Amino acid sequence: MDLRRQWLKLAYATLGVAFGLSAFLCWTLAFNQPATAAFGGLSGVLALWTLVTHLMYGQDLWRTWLQGLRCFRAVGVVFSLVAVAGAVTFISLAITQRQSFIDPRSYYLTSIWCFITLKWSLFLSFYSHRYCKEFDDIGILIDF
Template sequence: MADRSTSRKCLLCRIGYSLVGIAIGVSAFIVWLVVFEHTKATIHIVTFSGLSAVLAAWNLVTHIMHLQDYWRTWLRGLRYFMACGALFSIIAIAGFITYLVLGIKAGIGVTVGSFYISCVWCFITFKWAFLLLLYSRSYRNEFSDLTALLEF
C-alpha cells in the first residue's frame, strides 16, 4: 500500500501559500474599503476580497491542524470543512457568473467599481474554497484507515 501522507516540506509550502493569500485578501479588503470612497459601488469587491481572506485563513487552520496531527481526534471536522468548501465554491461560481453577466450588460470597462474586478475576486474566492475542499478531502483520505479502525 502506498504511503499517502503529506510531506512536511509540502505542508510548509501550503502554509506559506495560505499566509500569502491572507495578506493579499486583507490588503485588498482594506484598500477597497478605505482608500476608494465609493463604498456603494465597491461593496461587492470588498465582500469577496474579505471572503477570500477568510477562506485562506481557513486553509491555514486546516494545514496547521494537520501539521499538529489534530485531525486524528476530530475526523468529523474534515467532513464539515469539506461541506463548507463546497458551499462557498458554489457561492463563488454563482457570483462570478452574475458579475460577468452584469459587466457585459453594463458595457463598462474595467473601472474602480466595475463588475469585472468582482469577477476576479469571485474567482480567487472560488480558488480558496476549492482548495479547502480538496485539502480536507486529501487529509480525510490519509486517515481513512484510522476511521475504519475507530468504527469497531
C-alpha cells in the first residue's frame, strides 16, 4: 500500500463529504430546491462511505469482514443506476421546460449533482471491488 496515494484518496473523499454536505445545506436552505439538495446530500453520503472504505482498508479491518466490501460494492452499483436515471430525468425535464443554464433553481444543476453522485457511487464500487479482490488473493495464499 502506497502511503501517499492512500492519503490522497482520504483527502479527496473528505472533500467530497464536505462539498456534498454544503450542497445539501445550500440548496435546502438558500434555494429551496429539494431535488438538487437530495442528490448533493446523496453524493456526500457516498463520499463518506468511500472514506470509510479507505479508512478501514488502511487499518486492515476489511480482512475479517469481506462480506461488508461486497455489500458496499452492491450499494455502489444500485446508486449508480439511481444517479444515471436521475441525470437522464433531470436533463430531459430541463430541456422540455426550457430552463436556463445559470439559474440556481434549474434542473441542469440537479443533473450535475446526479453525475457527481454517479462518480462517488462508481468510486465506492471500484474500491470495494479492488480491496475485496486484494484480500481474497491474500486469503488464498494463506490457505496454502
